[in-house]
Amino acid sequence: MDVFYEVFGWIGSVLIVVSLMQARMLVFRWMNLIGSTIATAYNLIYGIWPYVAMNVAIVVINAYWLNRLYREAKDPEVYKVIPVPSDGPYLRHLLTVHGADVAHFAPAFTAEPGEGAPRHSFLIVRGDEAVGVVAVREEGDGVGRVELDWVKPRFRDFTPGHFVYENSSALPDAGFRQLRLTPHDMTDREYLRKAGFRTERTEWVRDLAA
DSSP: OHHHHHHHHHHHHHHHHHHTTOSSHHHHHHHHHHHHHHHHHHHHHTTOHHHHHHHHHHHHHHHHHHHHHHHHTTOTTTEEEEEEOTTOHHHHHHHHHTHHHHHHHOTTOOSSOOSSSOEEEEEEEETTEEEEEEEEEEEETTEEEEEEEEEOGGGGGGOTTHHHHHTOSHHHHTTOSEEEEOOOTTOOHHHHHHTTOEEETTEEEEEOOO
């Protein structure tokens, strides 16, 4: 039985350590919660009370933040959508810093707007931090082509991009009445469904409220 308890305790410790290496907030909190819960039980079995108290506190802290993160994920007052110039220095800096991740999820996207139809760019912000970018190219008659819908890894579990489509007037204010997106291998189709897109032949389409 002691061997079982030792393995049980080591599992908790490994989960806590591995959680600290996670970039995604939700993954970090859940792994840390499970690890600290196991550590609480292990130290309780052996009566190591200082570590019981410490891990109980960590469990409570993780539970608080998980509740807050899930609550804020649906709160339009937490995430805001701000139109920005597509060739603006801050946007270029953000896309350059996260260039590898952006290229992974949007291989055809280039940070420079280029010639041709105008591109509209929108920052998704949480407080004073930019957490994502949506870029839409005009196709005429109120139709926009989504060229980029990207979110920083640690916010990705909360899919804040849907605030652009559902809770913000930024796109209708820019003259868009419908969005179209051509999928590729890295396209998250389940996310698009949750964001209100539908399939239409080989494209994903979303109508926007006026």
